[in-house]
Amino acid sequence: MITIDLSDRVAVVTGGSSGIGLACVERFLEAGAAVAFCGRDQARLDAARDKLQQKYPQARLLAHACNVLDAEEVGAFADAVRSHFGRTDMLINNAGQGRVSTFATTTDDAWREELELKYFSLLRPTRAFLPMLREARGSIVCTNSLLALQPEPHMVATSSARAGVVSLTKSLATELAPDGVRVNSILVGLIESGQWRRRHAEQAREGQSWEDYTGELARKKGIPLGRLGLPDEAAQAIFFLATPMSSYTTGSHIDVSGGLAKHV
Known part of the structure; x- marks a missing residue:
């Protein structure tokens, strides 16, 4: 197994109290990184933090309640990370969920909510942490879905928004490359x-x-x-893209769908 020492690095994970996000937190802790993670549910955050501290007694860990759609809360999270750790090297934009609805059943308000969730759960953390990422010449990884390339009619709004995130990831990768900041994503299937x-x-x-x-x-x-798939299998792909293991990769995405992908 390839190992990497991240003891001088800081990783930030949104949506980090469960699922793929929590698996990411563990991967970074195992590699020696300091990790800050956020979520909206304080009780779930506290439970995840306590469990992680028991499993990794030496962990440098910060759990912070934050709604990634709230610019002030995201800014406060970034300030807390800088105050606590002094830097950010890797940002994992992982917050978000899917909406089950067809075109006929998706209202205008539902479209707006879904587009805001998929875009601003990525845009707001990226804006808030970008100054530190530029200082560190760091990386951004976005958890996206295979729906971006293989839309499902019963998830029409989510599929459309996910497709936009593929384009946004590519645009950010191009714009931030001169600053040494890499931007990539994974496309998950059923996890x-x-x-x-x-x-x-x-x-x-x-x-x-x-x-x-x-x-x-x-x-x-x-x-x-x-x-x-298992959350850890998605986390391993994120870990690869976030770390120097993929130092010559930007504007790309990794398929994590068990072979379901037909267009990657």
Whole structure:
């Protein structure tokens, strides 16, 4: 296994209290980095922080409540990171969720909410942390979805917004390259999450295990590897793009979909 020492680096992860974000926090801690992560739910943040401190007693860790759609809160988060750690080398824009709706069922307000979520959950942290990222000649990685290239009719607003984030990532990579700041993204397919666990509890046949339920789901979706991805598998791709392991890569995206991608 390739190892890398990030003991002199600071990583910032939005949406870091669960799922892919929390897996990212762990990857960076294991490599020795200091990590700041945020989320909206204070109780969930506290629980994640406590669990991480128990698992990594020497961890340099900052958990900060923050709504990434609120410019003042994001600015306060960036100030806290600078005060606590003095720098930011890697920004992981991971906050966000999907909206299930068709064109016929998506209202104007729902379109606005979805576009704001997908764009500003990336734009506001990037603006707030960019001064430190320029100082560090650092990196930005965005968690995006395969829906950007393979839209689903039942997720029309999310698919459209995700496609825009691909273009935005490329534009940022070009604009920030002279500052030495790299910008990349991952495109995830179906990844195990609390949402899928809840669906299993609600939809599974009597006695149907999690493995059988997700295996059946993967077959229906046409995932060649025959299963859902793990949060850590997405985090590993993010880790690669965020660190000097990918020092000559910018404006790119990595497919993390188990072979579901047809256009990457």
